[in-house]
Amino acid sequence: MNVTVFGTGYVGLVQGAVLADVGHNVVCVDVDANKVERLNQGDIPIYEPGLEPLVKENHAAGRLRFTTDAAEGIKHGQVQFIAVGTPPDEDGSADLKYVLTVAETIAQHMERDLVIINKSTVPVGTADKVRDKVDGVLESRGRKDLRFDVVSNPEFLKEGSAVSDCQRPDRIIIGTESRIAEDMLRELYAPFSRQQDKMIVMDVRSAELTKYAANCMLATKISFMNEMANLAERLGADIEMVRQGIGSDPRIGYHFIYPGVGYGGSCFPKDVQALIRTAGSIDFDAKVLKAVEARNEEQKTTLFQKIHKHYQGNLAGKTFAIWGLAFKPNTDDMREAPSRVLMEALWQAGAKVQAYDPEAMEETQRIYGNRDDLTLCGTKEAALRGADALAIVTEWQSFRAPDFELIKQQLTEPLIFDGRNMFEPRRVAIKGFRYFSVGR
Numbered sequence: 001m002n003v004t005v006f007g008t009g010y011v012g013l014v015q016g017a018v019l020a021d022v023g024h025n026v027v028c029v030d031v032d033a034n035k036v037e038r039l040n041q042g043d044i045p046i047y048e049p050g051l052e053p054l055v056k057e058n059h060a061a062g063r064l065r066f067t068t069d070a071a072e073g074i075k076h077g078q079v080q081f082i083a084v085g086t087p088p089d090e091d092g093s094a095d096l097k098y099v100l101t102v103a104e105t106i107a108q109h110m111e112r113d114l115v116i117i118n119k120s121t122v123p124v125g126t127a128d129k130v131r132d133k134v135d136g137v138l139e140s141r142g143r144k145d146l147r148f149d150v151v152s153n154p155e156f157l158k159e160g161s162a163v164s165d166c167q168r169p170d171r172i173i174i175g176t177e178s179r180i181a182e183d184m185l186r187e188l189y190a191p192f193s194r195q196q197d198k199m200i201v202m203d204v205r206s207a208e209l210t211k212y213a214a215n216c217m218l219a220t221k222i223s224f225m226n227e228m229a230n231l232a233e234r235l236g237a238d239i240e241m242v243r244q245g246i247g248s249d250p251r252i253g254y255h256f257i258y259p260g261v262g263y264g265g266s267c268f269p270k271d272v273q274a275l276i277r278t279a280g281s282i283d284f285d286a287k288v289l290k291a292v293e294a295r296n297e298e299q300k301t302t303l304f305q306k307i308h309k310h311y312q313g314n315l316a317g318k319t320f321a322i323w324g325l326a327f328k329p330n331t332d333d334m335r336e337a338p339s340r341v342l343m344e345a346l347w348q349a350g351a352k353v354q355a356y357d358p359e360a361m362e363e364t365q366r367i368y369g370n371r372d373d374l375t376l377c378g379t380k381e382a383a384l385r386g387a388d389a390l391a392i393v394t395e396w397q398s399f400r401a402p403d404f405e406l407i408k409q410q411l412t413e414p415l416i417f418d419g420r421n422m423f424e425p426r427r428v429a430i431k432g433f434r435y436f437s438v439g440r
């Protein structure tokens with residue numbers, strides 16, 4: 001099938017590459033000429049495991065092309081994916097300007113019947129707005145003869161395992177009332193539904209809400225566990241024992257109940273906020289979601305609070321080694337990353353940072369530029385050199401079994417602040433460290 005994807009970010013690029021890999025003919029359109037140029041040269045602008053070979057192979061085979069020419073893309077695809085960003089507006093609601101711009105562009109150039117698929121995370125009612133936009137432009141062009149459907153097909157991939165999530169989705173949510181659109185999507189996604197039917201077809205509004213409900217449920221699990229961790233810490237309990245104790249109940253399960261320094265990334269923070277705003281717009285007070293957000297904001301400061309307390313506020317002139325900058329492992333994404341809250345608070349207090357992350361160094365450099373109080377180090381060991389303490393913010397696999405002797409030698413004092421409960425407190429204590437973690 002001929003497919004066009006608008007947006008070559010985490011969602012659009014991965015989806016485009018995965019669709020091309022099963023044999024569809026994909027054209028990806030982006031307004032960012034630099035990104036398109038890099039992609040055409042085989043240089044992948046984001047880090048995502050398995051993505052580079054997939055893009056290169058399919059690009060070389062001619063099944064995956066990149067362009068800034070929207071008209072060319074619209075001419076190509078029977079289906080047109082919208083996978084552009086929906087960042088938070090000033091008040092936290094989802095900003096639809098990129099989605100509606102793409103809708104307008106499609107309407108300006110379409111010359112045949114099309115299925116427009118919205119993959120961006122958008123508030124309930126957005127498909128109607130896209131439809132109105134396209135209708136309006138077609139009317140002004142005198143082309144009301146052209147038929148189109150607007151389908152909601154939210155994306156559930158996780159950064160860090162985006163390729164395998166797209167290749168083996170748990171479910172494919174399709175929001176449409178059109179038989180034609182449903183048939184087309186069944187054909188498009190058939191290669192991903194072989195073992196069992198992954199498609200769940202529903203009305204458009206339910207599909208749009210499904211995406212928010214999923215992310216808000218996951219964010220709620222995290223904030224709930226962080227609340228329990230804070231309680232455990234104050235009550236002399238160990239949250240890691242509590243986690244295992246509740247996870248063994250199949251109604252609760254072990255997934256996604258790790259305490260830590262709060263959720264970040266490009267999705268949970270903005271999606272929780274956006275659903276709160278959507279609820280507010282219809283005079284509904286989303287009490288649970290507001291609490292989830294408030295707990296998370298506070299949790300992002302927890303590591304700094306522990307450091308501040310330990311040094312009784314005297315942080316000026318101190319240097320901290322930070323391991324992990326990305327908002328989670330296996331990505332270079334720094335959007336809303338808890339590491340940023342920690343670093344910025346340390347700088348504000350007059351401390352310096354020596355940081356290492358396996359993938360997010362370039363992104364950190366891009367965000368903060370050159371500053372005297374930030375040294376980006378080539379290895380996790382180099383980040384330790386001469387620092388007063390180590391703070392762990394992201395649970396990268398390569399941090400799980402470090403050389404504690406070396407850490408001790410490199411730091412001025414054997415002191416670890418661990419925001420991800422990477423180690424067993426008793427073992428770290430035996431090795432001679434003072435060790436602060438979360439909820440223990």
Ligand SMILES: NC(=O)c1ccc[n+]([C@@H]2O[C@H](COP(=O)([O-])OP(=O)(O)OC[C@H]3O[C@@H](n4cnc5c(N)ncnc54)[C@H](O)[C@@H]3O)[C@@H](O)[C@H]2O)c1
Nearest residue numbers: 007008009010011029030031032084085086098120121155
């Ligand atoms: N990142 C994730 O893990 C994830 C997961 C599921 C859903 N989503 C949702 O998917 C959407 C996209 O997210 P992302 O992380 O891929 O965003 P992103 O910011 O990484 O990429 C968006 C891309 O769209 C491009 N773009 C903007 N306007 C355009 C236009 N008019 N025409 C063509 N391209 C245009 C931008 O240049 C950019 O390359 C968002 O709504 C997000 O909430 C993201």
